[in-house]
Amino acid sequence: MASVDTGIEEAGITLEQAPEHASAAMHPAIHIRKRFRRFTPFQRWVHFFIMVSFSILVLTGMPLKYSDQAWAQTWMGFIGGVQNSGMLHRFAAIIMVTCVICMLGFFATILIRTRGRFWGPGSMVPNWQDYRDLKAMVNWFIGRTPRPRLQLDRYAYYEKGEFWAASAGVTIMCATGAILWYPEVAARVLPGIVINFALVNHSGGALLAMGFVVVFWHFFHAHLRPEAFPMDKAMYNGGLPLEEYAHERPLEYERLVKEGKLEDVLMEPLSARRMQYENILWWVITGCALVLWATFTIFVVWVTYHWLISF
Numbered sequence: 671m672a673s674v675d676t677g678i679e680e681a682g683i684t685l686e687q688a689p690e691h692a693s694a695a696m697h698p699a700i701h702i703r704k705r706f707r708r709f710t711p712f713q714r715w716v717h718f719f720i721m722v723s724f725s726i727l728v729l730t731g732m733p734l735k736y737s738d739q740a741w742a743q744t745w746m747g748f749i750g751g752v753q754n755s756g757m758l759h760r761f762a763a764i765i766m767v768t769c770v771i772c773m774l775g776f777f778a779t780i781l782i783r784t785r786g787r788f789w790g791p792g793s794m795v796p797n798w799q800d801y802r803d804l805k806a807m808v809n810w811f812i813g814r815t816p817r818p819r820l821q822l823d824r825y826a827y828y829e830k831g832e833f834w835a836a837s838a839g840v841t842i843m844c845a846t847g848a849i850l851w852y853p854e855v856a857a858r859v860l861p862g863i864v865i866n867f868a869l870v871n872h873s874g875g876a877l878l879a880m881g882f883v884v885v886f887w888h889f890f891h892a893h894l895r896p897e898a899f900p901m902d903k904a905m906y907n908g909g910l911p912l913e914e915y916a917h918e919r920p921l922e923y924e925r926l927v928k929e930g931k932l933e934d935v936l937m938e939p940l941s942a943r944r945m946q947y948e949n950i951l952w953w954v955i956t957g958c959a960l961v962l963w964a965t966f967t968i969f970v971v972w973v974t975y976h977w978l979i980s981f
């Protein structure tokens with residue numbers, strides 16, 4: 671056993687500490703330090719473009735919403751004035767709408783491949799186990815029980831929750847944004863009040879998307895959780911060490927082993943040189959993401975403070 675290179679030490683875990691790794695250590699693929707492919711290049715590119723377009727939409731939309739504030743006027747001047755900002759906002763909106771269309775195509779492909787079955791293991795559809803996991807975590811948060819050791823499948827309850835919240839939010843932002851972009855066309859087919867309604871929803875939805883879904887929810891579990899800090903590399907280079915995956919998502923791992931499909935989702939290890947380049951790029955992206963997060967957080971605190979003193 672001692673001579674088997676499990677890679678477990680590399681993941682910062684010892685066999686004594688983690689008996690649940692025993693099954694991972696037995697698997698023949700592990701001794702060659704293979705990585706588990708968690709996200710395909712398509713999923714990672716869509717995530718990248720959503721991240722970039724969302725950031726541009728916030729940075730160009732918020733100074734419009736708070737145009738009477740000195741900081742908004744300074745920032746608007748810095749990004750080239752209202753005209754430029756509007757162009758940038760529309761350009762980023764096109765990227766976001768394209769991502770939505772690509773994702774719809776992706777889901778349609780899954781539906782065709784699974785012959786209409788979009789629930790079950792590995793799917794984004796919530797199930798009773800998610801409810802039980804959430805309940806166990808809430809009990810821990812409020813101090814009623816010790817920290818539970820969740821047996822997660824491919825997607826955890828908090829990832830599914832964010833996915834559906836973000837999907838609903840993006841759909842609303844795209845629909846209301848399209849009405850604001852072409853108000854004359856909208857007014858031809860819909861009652862005029864819909865344009866006011868779209869502005870209120872777009873404006874409020876932007877705050878909710880940025881404040882709750884991104885600053886609080888997404889950053890909390892994708893960046894600030896001790897296991898993920900400062901950023902989960904899987905969304906960046908697609909994979910993670912197999913032992914780490916077996917530890918974090920034991921249900922999916924065991925299912926793949928049982929079905930004999932593990933080899934299909936393994937990736938070759940990265941070369942040392944590639945790893946070096948990737949690490950530099952990874953720190954640049956992580957640094958930008960954390961700076962944006964800090965800025966958005968300060969902004970959310972500022973909005974909340976002004977809202978509270980307005981009573």
Ligand code: HEM
Nearest residue numbers: 727728731732734735756763843844847848850851873876
């Ligand atoms: C989820 C990302 C988005 C955020 C955070 C966002 C944010 C904002 C904000 C804060 C405003 C200013 C509203 C106000 O004056 O009160 C705005 C305006 C606007 N947004 Fe968005 N938006 C997003 C997505 C979109 C999309 C997808 C579209 C188009 C399909 C769009 C089109 C517009 C248009 C046309 C305006 C009016 C801009 C102008 O008058 O120049 N937005 N957005």
